[in-house]
Structures are given as C-alpha cells and as structure tokens.
Amino acid sequence: MMEKSALNCLILPALKTRYIKIMKIIIINGPNLNLLGTRETSVYGNTFFEDYFIKLTKEYKNTELTYFQSNVEGEIINKLHETGFTHDGIILNAGGYTHTSVAIADAVLAINTPVVEVHISNIFSRESYRHNSLIAPACKGSIAGFGLMGYKMAIESLLMEE
Numbered sequence: 001m002m003e004k005s006a007l008n009c010l011i012l013p014a015l016k017t018r019y020i021k022i023m024k025i026i027i028i029n030g031p032n033l034n035l036l037g038t039r040e041t042s043v044y045g046n047t048f049f050e051d052y053f054i055k056l057t058k059e060y061k062n063t064e065l066t067y068f069q070s071n072v073e074g075e076i077i078n079k080l081h082e083t084g085f086t087h088d089g090i091i092l093n094a095g096g097y098t099h100t101s102v103a104i105a106d107a108v109l110a111i112n113t114p115v116v117e118v119h120i121s122n123i124f125s126r127e128s129y130r131h132n133s134l135i136a137p138a139c140k141g142s143i144a145g146f147g148l149m150g151y152k153m154a155i156e157s158l159l160m161e162e
Helices: 049-059 073-083 095-099 102-110 149-161
Strands: 023-029 063-069 089-093 115-119 141-144
Touching: 023 073, 023 149, 049 063, 049 149, 063 149, 073 089, 073 102, 089 149, 115 149, 141 149
Parallel strands: 023 063, 023 089, 089 115, 115 141
Antiparallel strands: none
16 A cells, blocks of 8 residues: 655555675686587586586576686686686686696685686596696685586585575
C-alpha cells in the first residue's frame, strides 16, 4: 500500500537492495597448454581449452572470467603483475615452468591476489622431476590430477573466499 506525504509525493515501501559482487578471475596457462586437445591426449585429454573455457563462462555467469595463455615466462610474469592487484583470483597452470621458475614463484609472492595452482595431470604420478613445484608454496592451494575439472575446482575455491 502506498502512502502520500504532506507534500503530495508518493512514499514507496522500502525496497531491499542486494548487491552482488562480480568476482574477477583470470586463468593463466603456461607453455604448451595452447595445444590442449591435440597434445598427448592420453595425458591431457582431447578437449581444446577454448571450448572448455566457453563452458566455464556459461556456468559461472556471475563471475568475470578471462583467459590468458603464453609460452613465454616473462609474459606470464607480466600478466601476474598486471592482474595481481585488480582481480579477485588467479588460476595458474604454469606448465613446465612449475618445476623450474623461481621468477614466476617470486611474481606470485609479490602480488595481493590469491593464486590457485592447477595441473591437468597428476604431477606426482609422472616423471620424478615433475614432483616438485616451485610455485606451490606461494599459492593459496594446488589442484592436480583431475583433468580440466581442476579449473572448475579452483574457481569454486576462490568463490568460497568471497
């Protein structure tokens, strides 16, 4: 029921306003991950990442998801610096740099945004040189061995932070 004030204006019942924060999450994929869908399909599957990313964006409509891939270590570091103070979460699959890049680990330590490390394969069931991640200690957490679903798990973990 609407009331009129002394000034003959309508007074509307109070509306409950709920603001939904849209989280900004970027997925950063490292070397050779541009070849997903064709590269070692017995290990990485036959789904192209771009196709999987479209599914993720449809599923997480209230999340601003973006994607970046580079085979160049410095470009990955630059993207971490660029997004590490403006985004709510970063999902990082550094590929082979996981096991070798002190510089990427340092870049993760230098930013404020939480980073979740993701690996499509179980790095602990592969060659021994893959068992050590230089990046993991700098990250909020690590997910390995669940295929592309690991990216979804990482998104869910970041959304729980909200």
